[in-house]
Amino acid sequence: MYEVIVVGGGHAGCEAALATARKGHSTLLVTGNIHNIADMPCNPSIGGSAKGIVVREIDALGGEMGRNADKSLLQMKMLNVAKGPAVQALRAQADKITYPKNMIKTLESTPHLDIKEAMVEDLIVENHIVKGIVLEQGERIESKCVILTTGTYLKADILVGDTRTRQGPHGEKPSNHLSDQLKAYGFDIIRLKTGTPQRIDKNSIDFSKTQEEQGDRVYHTFSFDNEIYYDIDSQVPCHLIYTQPKTHQIIKENLHQSSMYGGLSDIKGVGPRYCPSIEDKIVRFADKERHQLFLEPESLYYDDIYIQGFSTSMPKDIQEQMVHSLPGLEHAKILKYAYAIEYDAIDAKQLKQSLETKVVENLYTAGQINGTSGYEEAACQGLMAGINAALKLEGKDPLILKRNEAYIGVLIDDLVTKGIIDPYRLLTSRAEYRLLLRHDNADLRLRDYGYQVGLVPEEKYQKFLQKKERIKEIENLLKETKITPTDSTQQYLENIPTALLKDGITLYDFLKRPEITFEHIKHFIDLKTTPEIEEQITVAIKYEGYIAKANKEALKMVDLDNKKIPDDINYDAIHNLASEAKQKLKKIQPTSIGQALRISGVNPADISLIMVYLKKEYHHGN
Amino acid sequence: MNDTIAAISTALGVGAISIIRVSGEDSIAIVSKIWKGKDLTKVPSHTIHYGFIYDQEELIDEVLLSIMKAPKTFTKEDIIEINSHGGIATTNRILELLLTNGCRLAEPGEFTKRAFLNGRIDLIEAEGVMDLISSKTDKSRSLALSQMTGEVSNMIHQLRTKIADVISNIEVNIDYPEYEDIEVVTIEQVKENVTYIEKEIQRILARSETGSLIKEGIKTVIVGKPNVGKSSILNRLLEEEKAIVTDIAGTTRDVVEGDIAIDGILLHMIDTAGIRETQDKVESIGVKKSLEWIQKADLVLCVFNNNEILSEEEEELLKQIEKKTSIIIVNKKDLPCQLQLPKTDIPVIRMSALENDGIEELRAEIKKIFHLEQIEQTDYTYLSSARSISLLKQSLQALQAVKEGIAQSLPIDMIEIDLKNAWNLLGEIIGETYTEELLDEMFSRFCLGK
CATH class of the missing domain: 1.20.120.430 (tRNA modification GTPase MnmE domain 2)
Structure with a gap:
């Protein structure tokens, strides 16, 4: 008997199991293959636009992904440096051997956490409450909560050309019955698809025909622990190449052989719009002469090179032709062929904001089973499902992050409110308050929550409080310190160059000038800071006006989110409610007016009817 | 949301009386700034008072004012309603005065919203609101x-x-x-x-x-050869003797102005000197002005004499007004017809200002051109x-x-x-x-x- 059973050892499962175990709840992690724990079956990278910020958020809340990635880096980059503070994000090439190894080490050294290798084929459900799991051989393990993080393994089919094989990534055994059981319990099952490109033998590539892509020349870490595990000079480069006219010709001529374009007639899965296969790209962007491809190293311990941007479901012989048409890959040896994978997922509209299902109590789901794609998206859901399962065991309210607090909040709200059609990838454009959801302030946004739920240890929290205090001190200092138009100051300004002073100006206002950086400030005042603190202060001061505006907008949303809709609201009792709205409201069961308004198909007139109805009920109640 | 809001709460363009409603805790203080009459801070609640609205020293309107003090009001806040008789321009002026003195323009439905939020609307009224929402939603949206x-x-x-x-x-x-x-x-x-x-x-x-026309009035200019009856038409519309009317051509030397309301919508009328090449110094300034006015006007009323043949100047005038919103008025239809108008898309009204015949048709045409029916609806x-x-x-x-x-x-x-x-x-x-x-x-x- 465990308090929590986590089914699946991917990125969601690891975070979920660590969260519940660290919070002191006896936890069992069940995985089909222990060697595949924290596996990266697709791209060898962690982070990226928006995703990199999520990794920071996971870290701020006390999750593991950031730390684990820091320990497993091959290369690190800050993206979007020139495009603005809100959209900067870290992207790492992570070692596919070291990353899982480090994660397994952490799991194994965590108290209250057991790991078991087995296939789960059913749940124990009584009166719509989950009581445990049933293994393939019929063994039953009881628990108070179950967190499903099954990834792509529900009825997984690997598709290559005209062949369909029932198996998960790496030829692993899929779960054949669990999704049927979920359906029987009342879940709506949807079918999704994703794909992965070929792996090439490094020694067979002529890198002289490629363009080298190096990591940054300054150190970065995902984690706010700021521990550096890599050597800036030993980063492994990626390589950029472009598709050739011949590549396009091969693809066009053989399109009918691609699983997705007629090779298979029974495709039901919907693929991600944001991560199309190469044949998709060539069909949809027919006028584009070439597409970028990145050759990314998977590990220091083996020779596989991942061709980012080349995922396909063509038959193997066509893949050979396609790969050999690429510059530097004329004689490339394909170690693994590209494939598409189809899998079952549940309709995330059947989830609460806490990631507990509405259908079965004490059952939580996280990751690809909820329709997302990406390691980071999975990990953050796993963390939240773990936190909320633990909070429920403790009899506490769930932790629901708002859209103005975290990308994690945006992701979960989108999933449970809007549902998905194709695999969901986090994008900065999904966040309406992204200026607030920055890379630099993830700890300021979320550290308190992490501490409150008990995942951020006291020592780290104190460190954070000191940082916060220091930021305030420096900001005040900058407000109090004035520079005046003395000869030496004017001389210095002229050299920057920036406009000369007419009157005295505070350093705070001085830093607002676009060309002024924190380095210039330090010319006038001796300050003990860290790059982190400087970044935080610079962004906060330079974009003060915009941030204030975003905060104001966000407050309006928070206001609506605070207007609660009671659980037992009877939508049938509301006259004149549009039937589409009624149907969606019943399914999604929004907890607040704000959430209801975000449901597509529910218009403001419907909302007004609900509000009037609630007001009326309120009068009844009194 | 404790600021004080104001809005015109009667349909614009309809009816003789417009009501401007003010709600909020500063209602009395703000209205007192523009009010001459009884001390509003001392009068009892739910009473009506006679007095004047002033902008500094300038008298704006003679009004009746209802005062309703919180909480027994529609919004549960202090409410003042100003009943103005001055038509749309005056009503707007009073609203503007309130806004400059500290009110905020009420957003659509904000009075109802406050009533709702302040718990003023009870069960039955809530049902009413609900009906209103469901019945009006589509209509108001389509209208908008x-x-x-x-x-x-x-x-x-x-x-x-x-x-x-x-x-x-x-x-x-x-x-x-x-x-x-x-x-x-x-x-x-x-x-x-x-x-x-x-x-x-x-x-x-x-x-x-349309929006600004309602607010500022339609700038209307009457042009035509001397002595075709421009001033008489203006007077018929104004129904007062503002321009000097004589039989001698070129009597109207200055631009004469006046406002008329067509069903509550303001026409800002400018009568002009007749269009005619002239040596007369005083009159030539008037002619120049009238050409300028054609350019600036929202509406040009171009008057011809039914009893005379079309002159070269008038042909030129027709060209000038072609691209403007205009109406051709053929005056003196009581006299024998000599006038041959070229084919034109501009609407033509035949009338006799002298016999007060055709003025209604003219009004109707103006209403039609500016879609005024729609506005008053x-x-x-x-x-x-x-x-x-x-x-x-x-x-x-x-x-x-x-x-x-x-x-x-x-x-x-x-x-x-x-x-x-x-x-x-x-x-x-x-x-x-x-x-x-x-x-x-x-x-x-x-x-x-x-």
């Missing part, structure tokens, strides 16, 4: 949308698409930074697009005349057009902010915030987005000030 002609809403839609193109390209640049082969949006492109969109919005604003339309105009102006401001951001070399991410803002504002006009202010949206289906 019809206010903007299909053409204008098409234009706005296109502008939005243009902004959306830029935004989505920026988004792609941000979300897929590794893809260097996606076109990177440059500041120059943003600037170019913004400048274009600004110009287009200004053009739309210029065309969305309901104030929804006025509301939505004022709202649209204000949204257009706000989106111009947002675009201005984009330009300022560019000038300050802010990163593209910041600049995009203002672009998005402009996109949202334009969307609100044509109903393609809704404002996040739920309650405001909820009651915006209601008429302003109700």
Whole structure:
């Protein structure tokens, strides 16, 4: 008997199991293959636009992904440096051997956490409450909560050309019955698809025909622990190449052989719009002469090179032709062929904001089973499902992050409110308050929550409080310190160059000038800071006006989110409610007016009817 | 939401009395600033008082004022209702005075919203509100949308698409930074697009005349050869002797002005000296002015004499008014017809100012041209057009902010915030987005000030 059973050892499962175990709840992690724990079956990278910020958020809340990635880096980059503070994000090439190894080490050294290798084929459900799991051989393990993080393994089919094989990534055994059981319990099952490109033998590539892509020349870490595990000079480069006219010709001529374009007639899965296969790209962007491809190293311990941007479901012989048409890959040896994978997922509209299902109590789901794609998206859901399962065991309210607090909040709200059609990838454009959801302030946004739920240890929290205090001190200092138009100051300004002073100006206002950086400030005042603190202060001061505006907008949303809709609201009792709205409201069961308004198909007139109805009920109640 | 709000709560353009309603804790203090009569702080609640509205020393109107003190009022706040008799211009003037003295213009349905929020609406009334919402939603929306002609809403839609193109390209640049082969949006492109969109919005604003016509009146000029009866027609419309009328050609030397109301909508009339090449010094100034006025006018009434043949000057005049909104008046229809008008699309009214025959037809034609019937039908339309105009102006401001951001070399991410803002504002006009202010949206289906 465990308090929590986590089914699946991917990125969601690891975070979920660590969260519940660290919070002191006896936890069992069940995985089909222990060697595949924290596996990266697709791209060898962690982070990226928006995703990199999520990794920071996971870290701020006390999750593991950031730390684990820091320990497993091959290369690190800050993206979007020139495009603005809100959209900067870290992207790492992570070692596919070291990353899982480090994660397994952490799991194994965590108290209250057991790991078991087995296939789960059913749940124990009584009166719509989950009581445990049933293994393939019929063994039953009881628990108070179950967190499903099954990834792509529900009825997984690997598709290559005209062949369909029932198996998960790496030829692993899929779960054949669990999704049927979920359906029987009342879940709506949807079918999704994703794909992965070929792996090439490094020694067979002529890198002289490629363009080298190096990591940054300054150190970065995902984690706010700021521990550096890599050597800036030993980063492994990626390589950029472009598709050739011949590549396009091969693809066009053989399109009918691609699983997705007629090779298979029974495709039901919907693929991600944001991560199309190469044949998709060539069909949809027919006028584009070439597409970028990145050759990314998977590990220091083996020779596989991942061709980012080349995922396909063509038959193997066509893949050979396609790969050999690429510059530097004329004689490339394909170690693994590209494939598409189809899998079952549940309709995330059947989830609460806490990631507990509405259908079965004490059952939580996280990751690809909820329709997302990406390691980071999975990990953050796993963390939240773990936190909320633990909070429920403790009899506490769930932790629901708002859209103005975290990308994690945006992701979960989108999933449970809007549902998905194709695999969901986090994008900065999904966040309406992204200026607030920055890379630099993830700890300021979320550290308190992490501490409150008990995942951020006291020592780290104190460190954070000191940082916060220091930021305030420096900001005040900058407000109090004035520079005046003395000869030496004017001389210095002229050299920057920036406009000369007419009157005295505070350093705070001085830093607002676009060309002024924190380095210039330090010319006038001796300050003990860290790059982190400087970044935080610079962004906060330079974009003060915009941030204030975003905060104001966000407050309006928070206001609506605070207007609660009671659980037992009877939508049938509301006259004149549009039937589409009624149907969606019943399914999604929004907890607040704000959430209801975000449901597509529910218009403001419907909302007004609900509000009037609630007001009326309120009068009844009194 | 404790600020004090004001709005005209009767339909504009209809009825002799307009009511301006003020609600909020500063109602009495604000109204007292423009009121001459009994001390409003001392009068009992739910009483009516006679007095005057003043702008500093200038008398604006003679009014009746109802005062209702909180909490037994519709909104549960202090409410003052000013009953004005002065027609639309005066009513607007009083509203403006209130706004400059500290009121905020009520948003659509805000009085009802306050009543609702302050718990004033009970069970039965809540049902009423509900019915109102369900019955009025579609109608008010369609009215709001019809206010903007299909053409204008098409234009706005296109502008939005243009902004959306830029935004989505920026988004792609941000979300897929590794893809260097996606076109990177440059500041120059943003600037170019913004400048274009600004110009287009200004053009739309210029065309969305109805709103400003209501507020400022329709500038109307009467032109024609001397002694065709311009002043008589003006007088018939004004129903007072303002211009000097004689039989001697060229009597009206100065531009004579006067306001008339056609069903509550203001016509700002300008009578002019007759159009005729002249040596007379005084009169030539008048002629020059009348040509200038044709350019500036919203409406040109061009008068001809039924009893005379068309002169060269008049042919020239016809050319001048071709591109303006105008009406041809053939006066003196009681006299034998000598006039041969060329074929024209301009509406022609035959009348006799002397016998007061045809004035009604003229009024009707003016109403038709400016769609005044529509305006008096309901104030929804006025509301939505004022709202649209204000949204257009706000989106111009947002675009201005984009330009300022560019000038300050802010990163593209910041600049995009203002672009998005402009996109949202334009969307609100044509109903393609809704404002996040739920309650405001909820009651915006209601008429302003109700």
